[in-house]
Amino acid sequence: MQGFFEEAKARVEGLSTGGQAARGAPGSGVDELRQERLGKLAKYEAKMGPGSAWGARFANTTSIEALRAKFPRLEEGRQPEQNERFGTARLAARVMLRRDQSKKLIFLTVQDQSGEIQVALWNKKLDEAQLDLLRDTLDLWDLLGVEGELAYTQRGEPTVWATSVVLLSKCLAPPPEKHHGLQDKELRYRHRHLDLVSNPDSRKAFITRAKLVSGVRRFLDAQGFLEMETPVLQTIPGGAAARPFKTHLNALSIDMYLRIATEIPLKKLLVGGLEKVYELGRIFRNEGVDYTHNPEFTTVELYQACADLRDMMALVENLVSHLARELTGDTTVTFRGKPIRLGAPWPRLDYCELLLKHAGVKADDEAALDAKIREAKENPEGMSMVDKIDEVFGTYVEPHLTDACFVINQPVEMSPLCKAHPQDPKKADRFEAFAASMEIANAYSELNDPLEQRKRLAAQMRETWAKFMREVMDEPKTELPGELRLEVQGLVSAIESNDEWQPETGSAMETLRAVEVQTKQWKLRDYFYERMQRLEDPSLLIDEDFLHALEHGMPPAGGMGIGIDRLCMLIAGCDSIRDVVLFPLMRPEK
């Protein structure tokens, strides 16, 4: 208990001193550099007045990009006219480089969001006293408001010849290296503000992301879709199979979960008579982190009444190729050094044909699937048929899906929320869109038959329970005593033979509790174990509320989800999701 208060106190103290104590004893590098800058701050404010180093409203500025456009293009080898001016300028920018020629002339390179330009501080244009003050107090990374005249230098460099300069904000902390920028990836992710100033490519990627997100909205709005906002906090997280983040609502004393998809509430809106809806927002999944996965990420899901898969295909391929052309000027992009074609139309590829082509197996040939899984040094034991197919597809087929394409006709068991194919009840009327071997979109002709939906969810729930029970038995480390083992076996056959089975049926929960006691030390599978224990896996429960909504009649509909982060990686040319997520997940600093 006392530890809590001490820790809290230490934290508060650490914050109030700005972590100064952690910056090392007096005389260390950072502290010295900071002291120098504090000295310059004091000097500036002594002359210009208290608070003058922190600026004020500085409106009616022009972007540096626009300023550069005012300079006429110099012909090859043409010397610029010395006294030729191209108007006046007013800009707000950060000092990136400083080149003192003498006490009378200083060149700066300054940067704003749009780019860089040279500023000259010269005693023939700028008040002598002001020049003296700036020479003594101006540091790299200070923010300036500049007014001046636009003219080339003798060497032909577009330059703002300052007639007036104010400090908009002093930079007290030492900036990163001016030429190499900030290289350390940890620092770039943890201190993104430094990265954004130092590395233009990083800045550009996030500007592209903003344009991509607004482009998606514009595109959908123009087609009559309405943007909806559904709860992030849910009592049963559904619409996907993923482990959720759990939290607690004090007001009602209930556990809640962060959403893992927006699918279920959006479908309820279709029942409610809204015909074309979408939601663009953050999704949370308590799972792995790698170059294509972040625990929180952004999706856009959309649902259109009385449409189907065909409509969704046309929509997604048009949307993606439109965005690519608008943001990069081309529908072929480069990702991890390889060209990726995103231009519509995308080829439609049959799921089973792809399995046959790239893995050489038929989707119903279990022995062949097992063999391929073992070939990839994985263990097919305990996997369901769907898991096996999915495993082989992921390992052998996905690496080949580089150019944008639609994979269609997935086995229906893999797609519990999707209508069966009109010509083949074993297949789902579904597509997954791939590009650069990443799944970037997923769409269904949505299942709107509540009776069928209940069967599918029940089957999935039973399958999940049975799978877990089988793993419990097959795992040698469990060492279940003989009678408990028999009990589990009985439970598995009960689950598999009884379509109506629920976790509350018979003595199921007692058996589970006995297993739980027996597997306390069971670290190898604690992931699955924990899910079972807390009933966190949505496929371990049935969302009755959702089924109830369907019973009031949901129109037939096409639905689709797109991974915005991955799409952004492709269009901004970033190799890792961390380069398109502003503040990616990092372990907290000590």
Place this chain on the structure above:
RNA sequence: GCGCCCUUAGCUCAGUCUGGUAGAGCAGCUGACUCUUAAUCAGCGGGUCCCAGGUUCAAAUCCUGGAGGGCGUACCA
């Protein structure tokens, strides 16, 4: 989760194999210079070599353990 790699000045990096007084560039400070552009030139200051133990006369360097990070791989409808 597993494998490989990294951690040295505010920043970018050498030095570690082969143990022997801690290095460079940028940034900072002092000075010179009226068209530079990673300005240049002369001089100066700046280090918990990630942490803890061990081996040794002696450890940034070798050994063990730990922390953080990167990349790959796995999990991920």
